[in-house]
Amino acid sequence: MILITGASGQLASMVAERARQNGLAVVTASRSPDADRQIDFDQPDTLDFSGVDTLLLISAGYAEDDVVMRRHGAVLAAAARQGVKHVIYTSLSKASDHLGFALAHRWTERQIMASGMDWTILRNGLYAELIGALAAPRDGRITTPFGEGGISAVARSDLAEAAVAVLSDPAAHAGKSFELSGTKAFCLPELAARLGCPYEPTSLEAERVRLATLPLPPFQAPMLLSICSAAAAGFLQTDASDLETLVPQPQDAFAVACAAADSARQT
């Protein structure tokens, strides 16, 4: 049996739907009452992996590093104890190594590799939907300080398809890490041109001041600023991608980002 965590989330719900369409026996888990199993990574008593052969651990990364590491560590310990054979983990691409939330992913990868369970690491690139939402025009201009370098973002649906490809035959993908960045980078000036609005990036300091006015949890502003810094430094562009190994015909990530930016447009 396959168990997929984060089931109420956008990535896991796509994976579960596609896996079932492909005839795989899937059990979903999250804190939501709609999931097949109610599992809360913060409540060790709820970590029920009985009967599970393959665990798709979708990262629960919207928190400080210590919280994320505690969550993932508890899941892996419970999974190993309860006889899970293979863990597939949605990590973060190598190109994202300078992001503020990369450390907890790398820590989790190490724990998985030392766990004794078989493993597959899906090193997901940044979602095109996320880049688009962060680059949404405000008052007719795009001001997000992403610089002018390329960003190798990837459509979330491609990452779901990649996960289903591995779930369909875990043994064939055991002991492998896949870099799943987008295969065609795009930059903010291109996105602004497509949306028909000027690109006038602010400074990182001005962005930090703007974020401080928003009702964000404390960890989130540094997390978002690290995406700006890495993009502006050109570190989010990479040619290292195994995406087409698992997803033969990837989506147009630029089009996905533009649609997300357009729908999040603030007047």
Ligand SMILES: NC(=O)c1ccc[n+]([C@@H]2O[C@H](COP(=O)([O-])OP(=O)(O)OC[C@H]3O[C@@H](n4cnc5c(N)ncnc54)[C@H](OP(=O)(O)O)[C@@H]3O)[C@@H](O)[C@H]2O)c1
């Ligand atoms: N590559 C990227 O660009 C990128 C961007 C943002 C995030 N991420 C990472 O990728 C993951 C999946 O992305 P997504 O778009 O599907 O995010 P999402 O829609 O926010 O879903 C996150 C899921 O994490 C689950 N979760 C959070 N805290 C949990 C806990 N304590 N115990 C159990 N489950 C918990 C939530 O389930 P319940 O609330 O129902 O329990 C939710 O279903 C995120 O969680 C994050 O770690 C990647």
